[in-house]
Amino acid sequence: MKKGNGQLRLEKQAVIFEAALKVFRQKGFHKARIADIAAQAGISYGLVYHYYNNKEGLFNAILHLWWEDLYRLMEKTRQGGENLYQRLRNIILYFLDTYQDNPDLIHIFINEISRSSINLKPRLDYFKKFMVITEGIMADGQKAGFLRRDIEAHYLTYIFLGAMETFISVMVYGDQKIRNDQQKERIANSLLEVFLHGAQNSGQEGAKLQS
Amino acid sequence: MKKGNGQLRLEKQAVIFEAALKVFRQKGFHKARIADIAAQAGISYGLVYHYYNNKEGLFNAILHLWWEDLYRLMEKTRQGGENLYQRLRNIILYFLDTYQDNPDLIHIFINEISRSSINLKPRLDYFKKFMVITEGIMADGQKAGFLRRDIEAHYLTYIFLGAMETFISVMVYGDQKIRNDQQKERIANSLLEVFLHGAQNSGQEGAKLQS
Amino acid sequence: MKKGNGQLRLEKQAVIFEAALKVFRQKGFHKARIADIAAQAGISYGLVYHYYNNKEGLFNAILHLWWEDLYRLMEKTRQGGENLYQRLRNIILYFLDTYQDNPDLIHIFINEISRSSINLKPRLDYFKKFMVITEGIMADGQKAGFLRRDIEAHYLTYIFLGAMETFISVMVYGDQKIRNDQQKERIANSLLEVFLHGAQNSGQEGAKLQS
Amino acid sequence: MKKGNGQLRLEKQAVIFEAALKVFRQKGFHKARIADIAAQAGISYGLVYHYYNNKEGLFNAILHLWWEDLYRLMEKTRQGGENLYQRLRNIILYFLDTYQDNPDLIHIFINEISRSSINLKPRLDYFKKFMVITEGIMADGQKAGFLRRDIEAHYLTYIFLGAMETFISVMVYGDQKIRNDQQKERIANSLLEVFLHGAQNSGQEGAKLQS
DNA sequence: TATGAATGAGGGTTCATTCAT
DNA sequence: CATGAATGAACCCTCATTCAT
Numbered sequence: 001m002k003k004g005n006g007q008l009r010l011e012k013q014a015v016i017f018e019a020a021l022k023v024f025r026q027k028g029f030h031k032a033r034i035a036d037i038a039a040q041a042g043i044s045y046g047l048v049y050h051y052y053n054n055k056e057g058l059f060n061a062i063l064h065l066w067w068e069d070l071y072r073l074m075e076k077t078r079q080g081g082e083n084l085y086q087r088l089r090n091i092i093l094y095f096l097d098t099y100q101d102n103p104d105l106i107h108i109f110i111n112e113i114s115r116s117s118i119n120l121k122p123r124l125d126y127f128k129k130f131m132v133i134t135e136g137i138m139a140d141g142q143k144a145g146f147l148r149r150d151i152e153a154h155y156l157t158y159i160f161l162g163a164m165e166t167f168i169s170v171m172v173y174g175d176q177k178i179r180n181d182q183q184k185e186r187i188a189n190s191l192l193e194v195f196l197h198g199a200q201n202s203g204q205e206g207a208k209l210q211s
Numbered sequence: 212m213k214k215g216n217g218q219l220r221l222e223k224q225a226v227i228f229e230a231a232l233k234v235f236r237q238k239g240f241h242k243a244r245i246a247d248i249a250a251q252a253g254i255s256y257g258l259v260y261h262y263y264n265n266k267e268g269l270f271n272a273i274l275h276l277w278w279e280d281l282y283r284l285m286e287k288t289r290q291g292g293e294n295l296y297q298r299l300r301n302i303i304l305y306f307l308d309t310y311q312d313n314p315d316l317i318h319i320f321i322n323e324i325s326r327s328s329i330n331l332k333p334r335l336d337y338f339k340k341f342m343v344i345t346e347g348i349m350a351d352g353q354k355a356g357f358l359r360r361d362i363e364a365h366y367l368t369y370i371f372l373g374a375m376e377t378f379i380s381v382m383v384y385g386d387q388k389i390r391n392d393q394q395k396e397r398i399a400n401s402l403l404e405v406f407l408h409g410a411q412n413s414g415q416e417g418a419k420l421q422s
Numbered sequence: 423m424k425k426g427n428g429q430l431r432l433e434k435q436a437v438i439f440e441a442a443l444k445v446f447r448q449k450g451f452h453k454a455r456i457a458d459i460a461a462q463a464g465i466s467y468g469l470v471y472h473y474y475n476n477k478e479g480l481f482n483a484i485l486h487l488w489w490e491d492l493y494r495l496m497e498k499t500r501q502g503g504e505n506l507y508q509r510l511r512n513i514i515l516y517f518l519d520t521y522q523d524n525p526d527l528i529h530i531f532i533n534e535i536s537r538s539s540i541n542l543k544p545r546l547d548y549f550k551k552f553m554v555i556t557e558g559i560m561a562d563g564q565k566a567g568f569l570r571r572d573i574e575a576h577y578l579t580y581i582f583l584g585a586m587e588t589f590i591s592v593m594v595y596g597d598q599k600i601r602n603d604q605q606k607e608r609i610a611n612s613l614l615e616v617f618l619h620g621a622q623n624s625g626q627e628g629a630k631l632q633s
Numbered sequence: 634m635k636k637g638n639g640q641l642r643l644e645k646q647a648v649i650f651e652a653a654l655k656v657f658r659q660k661g662f663h664k665a666r667i668a669d670i671a672a673q674a675g676i677s678y679g680l681v682y683h684y685y686n687n688k689e690g691l692f693n694a695i696l697h698l699w700w701e702d703l704y705r706l707m708e709k710t711r712q713g714g715e716n717l718y719q720r721l722r723n724i725i726l727y728f729l730d731t732y733q734d735n736p737d738l739i740h741i742f743i744n745e746i747s748r749s750s751i752n753l754k755p756r757l758d759y760f761k762k763f764m765v766i767t768e769g770i771m772a773d774g775q776k777a778g779f780l781r782r783d784i785e786a787h788y789l790t791y792i793f794l795g796a797m798e799t800f801i802s803v804m805v806y807g808d809q810k811i812r813n814d815q816q817k818e819r820i821a822n823s824l825l826e827v828f829l830h831g832a833q834n835s836g837q838e839g840a841k842l843q844s
Numbered sequence: 845t846a847t848g849a850a851t852g853a854g855g856g857t858t859c860a861t862t863c864a865t
Numbered sequence: 866c867a868t869g870a871a872t873g874a875a876c877c878c879t880c881a882t883t884c885a886t
Contacts, residue, residue, distance in 0.1 A: 005848085012849080030241045033876065044851050049878070051849095124384055131381075148412045155401045156410050158381055159374040166373025167366075170342075173335055190366045198409030199367050201359045223866090245860065255868045257862085266860065427845095434845090452663045455880065466847045468883085477881065546806055553803075570834045577800075577823045578832050584799025585792040592764075592791055595757055612788045620831030621789050623781045638869085645870080666855060677872050682857070684870095 013051045016041045020058050021104040029059055029112050059112075060122075066109055067126045070094060074133045084141040085192065088160065091134070092188045095168050100178050110165070110172050131157055160195055167191060224262045227252045228276075231269050232315040240270055240323050270323075271333075277320055278337045281305065285344045295352040296403065299371065302345070303399045306379050311389050321376070321383045342368055371406055378402060435473045438463045439487075442480050443526040451481055451534050481534075482544070488531055489548045492516060496555045506563040507614065510582065513556070514610045517590050522600050532587070532594045553579055582617055589613060646684045649674045653691050654737040662692055662745050692745075693755075699742055700759045703727060707766045717774040718825065721793065724767070725821045728801050733811050743798070743805050764790055793828055800824060 019041035023032045034055055038045035052058040077090045099106045113123060131154070138156040141147035147156060167187065170176075178184055230252035234243045245266055249256035263269040288301045310317045324334060342365070349367040352358035358367060378398065381387075389395055441463035445454045456477055460467035474480040499512045521528045535545060553576070560578040563569035569578060589609065592598075600606055652674035656665045667688055671678040685691040710723045732739045746756060764787070771789045774780035780789060800820065803809075811817055 009849085034878085035876080046851055046853095046878090046880085047849075049880095054878070127384075142412075145412055147410050151401050151405060151410070154381075155378075155398075156405065158377045159402065159405050159410070162373040162375065162377025162380075163370040164373065166369045166376065169373075170365075170369055173338075187366075190362050191370065194362060194367065194370050194409070195405070196409045196411040198405070198407045199358050199362070199370070200407040201353075201356055220866095244858090256860095257868055257870095258866075260861070261866070431845095456882085457880075467881095468847055468849095469845075471882070472845070549806075564834075567834055569832050573823050573827055573832070576803075577820075578827065580799045580803055581796040581824065581827050581832070584795040584797065584802075586795065588791045588795025588798065589788075591795075592787075595760075609788075612784050613792065616784060616789065616792050616828070616831070618831045618833040620827070620829045621780050621784070621792070622829040623775075623778055642870085667857085668855080676870095679857090679859085679872055679874095680870075682859095688856070 009051075012043075012047075016043070016048055016051055016058070017061060021062060021102070021108065024059065024062065024112065025104040025107040029055075062105070062108060063113055063123070063126065066105060066113060067130070069098075070130060071133070074130075078133075078137075084137065084144070084146045085196075087137050088192060088195070089188055092164055092191055093184065095164060096178065096184045096187060099168060099171065100184075103172075106168060107172050110169050131161065134161060163195060164191060220262070223254075223258075227254070227259055227262055227269070228272060232273060232313070232319065235270065235273065235323065236315040236318040240266075273316070273319060274324055274334065274337065277316060277324060278341070281341060282344070285341075289344075289348075295348065295355070295357045296407075298348050299403060299406070300399055303375055303402055304395065306375060307389060307395045307398065310379060310382065311395075314383075317379060318383055321380050342372070345372060374402060374406060431473070434465075434469075438465070438470055438473055438480070439483060443484060443524070443530065446481065446484065446534065447526040447529040451477075484527070484530060485535055485545070485548065488527060488535060489552070492552060493555070496552075500555075500559075506559065506566070506568045507618075509559050510614060510617070511610055514586055514613055515606065517586060518600065518606045518609065521590060521593060522606075525594075528590060529594055532591050553583065556583060585617060586613060642684075645676075645680075649676070649681055649684055649691070650694060654695060654735070654741065657692065657695065657745065658737040658740040662688075695738070695741060696746055696756070696759065699738060699746060700763070702731075703763060704766070707763075711766075711770075717770065717777070717779045718829075720770050721825060721828070722821055725797055725824055726817065728797060729811065729817045729820065732801060732804065733817075736805075739801060740805050743802050764794065767794060796828060797824060 016037065019037045020032075023037045023040050026032075027036065032055075034048050035045045037058070038048050041048075048058065052061065073090060073094050077087050080086075082090070095106065098109075113126075135154050135157045138147060138153040138160070142149050142153060147153075171178075227248065230248045231243075234248045234251050237243075238247065243266075245259050246256045248269070249259050252259075259269070263272065284301065284305050288298045291297075293301070306317065309320075324337075346365050346368045349358060349364040349371070352367075353360050353364060358364075382389075438459065441459045442454075445458045445462050448454075449458065454477075456470050457467045459480070460470050463470075470480070474483065495512060495516050499509045502508075504512070517528065520531075535548075557576050557579045560569060560575040560582070564571050564575060569575075593600075649670065653665075653670045656670045656673050659665075660669065665688075667681050668678045670691070671681050674681075681691070685694065706723065706727050710720045713719075715723070728739065731742075746759075768787050768790045771780060771786040771793070775782050775786055780786075804811075
């Protein structure tokens, strides 16, 4: 019986969470009202405070979900003994999958987590951790001889993550749908291709570029 | 006399503008108060409304400055007949120069303009225009044979701009100073190097990566 | 069985009552939450409403306990045929004993019952009754020739009760402990001594005071 | 001009202050709403926040007025070289005068300052300072031989202040008016008379009291 | 009895904006 | 031009109380 109640509690909490995702996505953190979220969830606004401490607590729950999932993926991919290419691909696919499965979440990531000035410090800490892990991957790649060593690992990190994030951003802002897995593949490949081999045409013309 | 007054008006407006830059940077748009800006400018808060319509108008002025300057640069670099490498380098240097000369502005760009949900539509339009221009550069590069054609031009754009923006973001959040022009060079070179030639080690080991 | 249940009911009620004492003491009536009291009692907050009508009803129960006990003492001391000195001493000792045995209760008396603006009317009525009884004692004392008649009986009452209450207040606020019965004696004696014989030094110097 | 504006500001602040006195008196701190105070002052509630930080700041202003005035009196009476009798009389008359001139203030003192649990710590500090000053007077009296030395000075303090406060309280709660200066005299005399010479009848009967 | 989910009145506070001076 | 007094919409949050289970 207790378990049943607990389950109900979790379910209701999830309903509020989903509503919050939607509303935060539509209005952004600052303009989202608790009343909006409650209305979206079909409950009274007071009940939101039964399940979450306050607006920021609710937002933090979202933030937490996002990052912990991401960390988990990074950890899994690290333990899986996959090679550099696979690992970078996994990161990209995590974003693309989330884009497909939980567009609200990725929207919030792009607009409210990745940037914007709410709650700066903790947000940055999450971000840094992500960067540090990614940088570890890059360093591994350099050590293993896969990645060039004349560019610092954290520079590679910025370039990779920045490129990916902007990719997602453009899709988010343009409201582009991912129609099928092939499209996901194409995006991931383009990104990795350029990141790994560069944008320059390797033919004769390209060679003249900097001369 | 009229001209003198007009000049005074412009000067006072500039004072408010500078104050707004500082305050918007420190607090973000939503938490910045008109009273803060006025205090920073050393005037009464009522006076702000003589020079700007309202808070959003003031913010738009900043936004406008940023983008118009950027467009101007893009235009100039296009007309200058510079090659692809130079043009991309100019964009990067514009950001790095602004980072040096007007850190408030670049901070606002990163936090409030580039993303975040204030005033979504007009902001996106500015951004799109920037992307379109950049995409034009990429397309030119492809046409001229400098850039590979198997990746769509707008993909190249996302990758380039995303990488650059994240570079700047990290500097902004880490409060890193640019000490000298050599550092700017190094950053620009790293970015361009990876963008153009890729991160992969061109030696033997690197070749095995995707196998 | 019925009796047993009734007893259980009383016990649970007592648990809530004790918890309320503690919480009202710590937070005061306004800041005390039913949830706090329930937590203190180790029950759910809904259950409080099975045993008491509402927050005020719970507080009234405390109030009632305090006053009825006090009235009972006053009645007993009146019937006991004790003399004025004994009767006044009994009142003081009642407060001091309560201070020892039920510090929460005396704390609430000082902070929430004796003054403060909750529930003004009923509280005043309780208080008045107490004053009237005390005034009766004073009047008796005047009639019997023990107390001076040039000061009205209710003035004597104010002075006596006010002095005593402040004594207790200071102890409450200073968190002073009563270590033993001798200390209680000393306090009671000091109070009665000054009340009955005055603070003025009866020697020669004192005589000059008002000249 | 500036001075004139400042004066206006102070006047408006005073209007709000007066309104707050009235409303805090009628409803007590907790039940008083800023909107009530604003309505009483004939202004919008937002304006209250123009002149005071918040509800507590407004209340603190009242508190401050009360205590600083009282301290000032105590200081003046100390420097005036008056004797013990005069000094105690001054304290009593300060309360009675305030009762006449600013009944709201004395009401708030009795209900919200002297007791009740808002903002406990600072309130107690104010109170303690008052007690310490009074205790100094008592100690002076003992040193000068006017007051008996077998009762500790702080005990004398509690008795004196407690008696006085209860006197005032009863007047406040009973909504008694002070009709003329003679009545004030009578009250002050009664209090001092009992405090200094005691309540006991000095005739033969009284002597038997404790036997 | 017992629980705690659910409700919503209620109030404090912020601050953009207006406007009389 | 300049000031800052004045307004009030807006919104977060608390918590007593009810009630289905």
